[in-house]
Amino acid sequence: RRKPGEDWVRPAQSLACEGWEEGLAAAREAALAAVAEAGGKGFDAVMAFSQGCAVATALLREARESETGGPLADVRWALLVGGFVPRDPVFAAKLKGDGSQLCVDSLHVTGATDTLVPRPRSEGLAELYDSSRAKWFE
Numbered sequence: 038r039r040k041p042g043e044d045w046v047r048p049a050q051s052l053a054c055e056g057w058e059e060g061l062a063a064a065r066e067a068a069l070a071a072v073a074e075a076g077g078k079g080f081d082a083v084m085a086f087s088q089g090c091a092v093a094t095a096l097l098r099e100a101r102e103s104e105t106g107g108p109l110a111d112v113r114w115a116l117l118v119g120g121f122v123p124r125d126p127v128f129a130a131k132l133k134g135d136g137s138q139l140c141v142d143s144l145h146v147t148g149a150t151d152t153l154v155p156r157p158r159s160e161g162l163a164e165l166y167d168s169s170r171a172k173w174f175e
Contacts (some may be wrong), residue, residue, distance in 0.1 A: 090120025
């Protein structure tokens with residue numbers, strides 16, 4: 038948490054993820070509730086923006102590596118806009134999981150003049166996905 042007098046830092050520039058576990062848990066619970074409301078039918082796709090791309094990737098990683106699959110177990114493709122791997126090494130390692138690529142079709146969207154999340158930052162996230170199934174839009 039920020040100390041009094043500390044400036045706010047944009048998540049894309051932060052070196053520490055504060056509240057990551059709580060945010061991930063809230064996203065997981067919201068997705069589980071949506072699946073339950075749909076009578077157990079899972080999601081076909083996930084769309085995320087900015088730091089939400091890391092959350093979506095974490096949930097996809099959980100779905101691939103856990104016995105129960107989780108709420109995104111049925112996802113076949115991901116649309117990730119301005120996504121990046123957090124600079125916090127602990128959470129970056131969690132996104133990378135066992136090192137295997139996520140086997141879903143993915144579209145990675147980046148802005149040619151985006152200075153906050155330039156394409157190389159988005160490429161870091163894209164490396165977590167199967168490159169033979171990844172597309173780019175700039």
